[in-house]
Amino acid sequence: MQPRRVVRWFALLAAAVAATAVTAAEPAPLLAIYGDVVHTMAGPPLEKGVVLIEAGKITLVGSALDIPVPPAARVLRGRVVTPGLIDAHTAVGLTGYLNQEQDQDQLDKGEPIQPELRALDSYNPRERLVEWVRGFGITTIHTGHAPGALVSGQTMVVKTVGETVGDAVVVPAAMVAVTLGDDARPGDEKKSPGTRSKAVAMLRGEFVKTQDYLRKLDLGDPEKRPDRDLRREVFADVLRGRLPLLVTVNRATDIDAALRIAKEFGIRIVLDSAAEAYLVADRIKAAGVPVIVHPSMRRGGSGETENISFETPATLRAKGIPVALQSGFEGYVPKTRVALFEAAVAAANGLTTEQALATITSDAAAILGLADRVGSLRPGLDGDVAVFDGDPFEYTSHCTAVVIDGRVVSEEPR
Amino acid sequence: MQPARRERHCAPPRGGVVHRIASALVAAVVGAGVAAAQDRPIAFTKADLVPISGPPIAGGTLVVIGGTIAAVGPAATTPIPPDARTIDCTGRVIMPGLVDTHSHVGGGWGGDASGPIQPDVRILDSINVRDSGFRKARAGGLTTLNIMPGSGHLLSGQTIYAKLRKASTIDDLAIRDAAGKPLGGMKMANGTNSQKDAPFPGTRSKSAALVRQKFLKAQDYRRKLAEAKGDAAKLPDRDLEMEGLLDVLDGRIVVHHHCHRADDIMTVLRLRDEFGFKVVLHHVSEAWKVADQLAKAKAPCSVIVVDAPGGKIEAMDLSLATGAVLEKAGAPVAIHTDDPVTDSRLFLRAAGLAVRAGMSREKALEALTLAGAKMLELDARIGSLDVGKDADLVVLSGDPLAVRTKVLETWVEGIQVFDRDDPDDRLFAVGGYGAGRDQKAHACCTDARLSETK
Numbered sequence: 091m092q093p094r095r096v097v098r099w100f101a102l103l104a105a106a107v108a109a110t111a112v113t114a115a116e117p118a119p120l121l122a123i124y125g126d127v128v129h130t131m132a133g134p135p136l137e138k139g140v141v142l143i144e145a146g147k148i149t150l151v152g153s154a155l156d157i158p159v160p161p162a163a164r165v166l167r168g169r170v171v172t173p174g175l176i177d178a179h180t181a182v183g184l185t186g187y188l189n190q191e192q193d194q195d196q197l198d199k200g201e202p203i204q205p206e207l208r209a210l211d212s213y214n215p216r217e218r219l220v221e222w223v224r225g226f227g228i229t230t231i232h233t234g235h236a237p238g239a240l241v242s243g244q245t246m247v248v249k250t251v252g253e254t255v256g257d258a259v260v261v262p263a264a265m266v267a268v269t270l271g272d273d274a275r276p277g278d279e280k281k282s283p284g285t286r287s288k289a290v291a292m293l294r295g296e297f298v299k300t301q302d303y304l305r306k307l308d309l310g311d312p313e314k315r316p317d318r319d320l321r322r323e324v325f326a327d328v329l330r331g332r333l334p335l336l337v338t339v340n341r342a343t344d345i346d347a348a349l350r351i352a353k354e355f356g357i358r359i360v361l362d363s364a365a366e367a368y369l370v371a372d373r374i375k376a377a378g379v380p381v382i383v384h385p386s387m388r389r390g391g392s393g394e395t396e397n398i399s400f401e402t403p404a405t406l407r408a409k410g411i412p413v414a415l416q417s418g419f420e421g422y423v424p425k426t427r428v429a430l431f432e433a434a435v436a437a438a439n440g441l442t443t444e445q446a447l448a449t450i451t452s453d454a455a456a457i458l459g460l461a462d463r464v465g466s467l468r469p470g471l472d473g474d475v476a477v478f479d480g481d482p483f484e485y486t487s488h489c490t491a492v493v494i495d496g497r498v499v500s501e502e503p504r
Numbered sequence: 505m506q507p508a509r510r511e512r513h514c515a516p517p518r519g520g521v522v523h524r525i526a527s528a529l530v531a532a533v534v535g536a537g538v539a540a541a542q543d544r545p546i547a548f549t550k551a552d553l554v555p556i557s558g559p560p561i562a563g564g565t566l567v568v569i570g571g572t573i574a575a576v577g578p579a580a581t582t583p584i585p586p587d588a589r590t591i592d593c594t595g596r597v598i599m600p601g602l603v604d605t606h607s608h609v610g611g612g613w614g615g616d617a618s619g620p621i622q623p624d625v626r627i628l629d630s631i632n633v634r635d636s637g638f639r640k641a642r643a644g645g646l647t648t649l650n651i652m653p654g655s656g657h658l659l660s661g662q663t664i665y666a667k668l669r670k671a672s673t674i675d676d677l678a679i680r681d682a683a684g685k686p687l688g689g690m691k692m693a694n695g696t697n698s699q700k701d702a703p704f705p706g707t708r709s710k711s712a713a714l715v716r717q718k719f720l721k722a723q724d725y726r727r728k729l730a731e732a733k734g735d736a737a738k739l740p741d742r743d744l745e746m747e748g749l750l751d752v753l754d755g756r757i758v759v760h761h762h763c764h765r766a767d768d769i770m771t772v773l774r775l776r777d778e779f780g781f782k783v784v785l786h787h788v789s790e791a792w793k794v795a796d797q798l799a800k801a802k803a804p805c806s807v808i809v810v811d812a813p814g815g816k817i818e819a820m821d822l823s824l825a826t827g828a829v830l831e832k833a834g835a836p837v838a839i840h841t842d843d844p845v846t847d848s849r850l851f852l853r854a855a856g857l858a859v860r861a862g863m864s865r866e867k868a869l870e871a872l873t874l875a876g877a878k879m880l881e882l883d884a885r886i887g888s889l890d891v892g893k894d895a896d897l898v899v900l901s902g903d904p905l906a907v908r909t910k911v912l913e914t915w916v917e918g919i920q921v922f923d924r925d926d927p928d929d930r931l932f933a934v935g936g937y938g939a940g941r942d943q944k945a946h947a948c949c950t951d952a953r954l955s956e957t958k
Contacts, residue, residue, distance in 0.1 A: 186814075187812070187813060187814025187815070187820065188814060188816075188817055188820060189814060189815050189816050189817075190817065218813070219812060219814065222812050222813070223812075366937070368936070368937075369937065386935070387811070387846075387850065395940075396939070396940020397935065397936060397937045397938065397939060397940055398935050398939075398940075399934055399935035399936040399939070400934045400935055401934050401936070420815065421815075422816070422845075423810055423814070423815030423816060423819050423822075423845060424810035424811040424812040424813070424814070424815055424822075425812055425813070425814035425815040426811065426812045426814075427811050427812070428811050428812065431811060434907050435850075435907075437907065437908070438907050438908045438910075439934060481907075483907050484856075484906065484907050485853055485857050485859070485860055485905060485906075485907055486856055486859045486860050488860060
């Protein structure tokens with residue numbers, strides 16, 4: 091336990107100094123990871139490849155025949171090596187596996203619009219589901235406030251390690267979570283939004299108000315500056331293009347509404363879930379909007395998600411729409427999906443192995459704006475790697491090692 | 505949507521429009537009822553057979569006559585009847601239709617909020633046979649389901665064992681005994697799902713006490729019946745609840761008992777031993793903690809395989825290795841979908857994950873078929889490719905446990921009920937617009953495509 095304690099204290103110190111973005115406080119050892127196949131996601135798969143990681147960063151990727159084993163390196167071997175996997179949208183860490191009131195912090199339904207709620211302030215890095223998904227090779231998660239309110243709060247990106255959120259965080263505020271459709275209703279008939287039109291009107295109202303706020307900020311006269319307002323500040327970042335909206339929608343009607351709002355205010359959006367995206371794929375493509383497709387195995391597939399298709403990732407990709415996959419949010423048993431398994435369904439339904447891997451590696455990283463940090467095996471990127479004893483998508487394969495920032499965090503086959 | 509890709513099935517594929525019209529005509533002639541009986545022997549040839557009851561047979565022959573398996577074995581030693589329609593299944597795998605011991609397909613509800621123990625209630629009275637879940641289940645290769653009411657009661661009602669024949673009414677789905685009575689079991693539950701405000705129990709002890717009291721009452725009812733010796737004047741009044749419980753106490757039907765925590769599992773066995781009923785333990789999240797006891801008690805376990813633990817406290821120690829641990833201990837193991845908790849179309853996946861966690865391939869495939877058939881006491885009719893059993897088959901494009909393998913065809917009693925090449929069937933296999941709606945009626949006398957009935 092002694093080294094861990096040292097790490098923890100060092101991490102706290104580092105966090106205090108750096109405030110955010112502390113991922114690997116520990117000097118990482120030199121690692122050499124060999125695979126019969128290495129999916130770099132930065133080019134075609136390498137046969138007999140090797141990935142070298144030094145001080146937490148990838149330093150070399152190439153043929154094992156050309157690159158000698160560095161004398162001091164710790165060596166890992168596997169049949170298949172991939173970048174550390176990315177779950178492009180989850181609520182894990184805010185939603186706990188016990189599903190009891192005290193471990194559910196992914197949604198506050200007190201008000202319909204609360205963009206000021208930060209994911210940082212609820213994230214529990216010790217949550218068992220974080221460790222659970224990590225065991226299947228997931229090293230980066232985009233997590234935060236869940237769907238279920240018109241604007242439920244912010245999301246963030248973390249690595250699936252760390253003793254505190256400060257250790258884990260990669261992007262403290264990634265997106266603002268918006269829900270359109272039935273799930274935006276508060277459940278109480280007397281409260282708004284009670285209809286789709288009302289929800290859109292409320293959201294537009296917020297942006298109009300924020301435009302006024304920004305105008306007043308720009309007046310230059312300190313006397314006339316508006317008071318600080320957390321809600322306005324977040325929406326202002328959305329209008330400035332610093333924060334995208336993550337819009338959870340399923341019906342084609344609601345997807346269309348989301349695109350309309352994005353166009354009206356010139357804001358960046360990412361479509362989330364998007365069960366009926368295949369009905370409006372041309373419009374999504376024209377708008378240049380990426381889609382984080384629902385877990386195909388999500389429970390029920392009823393109501394607004396009754397028309398989900400195992401083939402949606404392939405359909406959207408064929409249109410040229412950037413696609414990532416996700417574990418989503420689960421309210422019961424099982425308490426989370428596993429993005430690896432969702433990509434496997436996509437691989438069995440129209441995507442090639444490389445394309446399906448991209449939905450949980452390189453393409454997911456690009457949608458999250460982190461392509462230069464994670465999601466592929468290239469020199470300079472974080473030393474995040476997953477090792478498998480067979481095709482990662484086969485049910486009967488195992489993830490045999492997980493490396494985050496050059497540290498081996500799991501070697502228990504799962 | 506993706507353009508429909510032609511996936512090669514066992515050849516020859518169906519004969520297109522002409523064949524479909526002919527089928528409709530045959531159905532019309534047969535009249536009432538839904539699925540016409542198999543009219544001509546069928547020989548599936550050159551198939552890789554997975555009989556479950558014995559080792560795999562490469563390039564084997566399977567002959568079906570009158571909806572029943574008439575022959576199965578290596579090509580060289582299995583003659584094909586001269587009048588048989590021969591289907592070349594080169595490169596295809598055929599295994600028995602999958603048996604799901606625990607499903608909620610059909611949108612049925614059992615007991616209501618009036619009380620925790622409702623043995624008079626039958627799920628068969630509330631199933632919508634047009635629910636798209638049935639189409640999806642066929643697309644997953646399932647042929648037999650134990651359709652159950654939920655777990656929000658100590659006893660939520662009578663279950664039904666259903667064959668996934670093309671159906672217009674629940675009568676078309678029912679599996680019947682020799683006297684024509686629909687077969688089923690009794691759904692019970694303990695743990696937290698059935699705990700709520702009175703008259704429901706508030707604790708585990710109260711749950712057990714309520715159940716025991718009800719069974720004691722049924723024992724009294726049985727005694728009064730016996731003492732009357734058929735004398736109408738002395739017979740107790742008929743009582744649907746008591747009749748349901750007597751079916752349980754007399755061993756005519758099996759109790760299907762939801763339980764997760766190890767202590768809840770042991771409570772079920774305690775009640776079983778006190779009252780002498782037959783029981784299958786369902787879900788058994790913590791069975792791995794008491795595997796030796798379960799093996800010793802010869803307790804059949806039907807396991808749920810889900811992606812992660814938790815979702816409720818009693819599932820916090822759920823393990824993917826439950827099947828493996830039970831297999832090692834020697835307890836009987838089946839796997840179920842609990843659809844909609846897991847999707848029937850991905851039932852084979854559950855066995856794949858069980859193998860990932862240490863179960864043998866053989867036992868995992870058995871857990872989807874013969875083991876479940878035994879737990880439903882239907883193994884004389886279904887669960888393996890054996891002569892005399894119902895011709896319930898799944899035709900697969902490859903290894904049953906491989907992620908990219910497709911269910912190409914599903915057959916029930918010699919009738920094809922799912923064909924991935926049929927765009928209408930394919931919609932339910934992969935999903936898409938309309939896949940979640942109530943399905944069209946399978947009318948006997950018209951083309952189903954023209955008669956959308958909701």
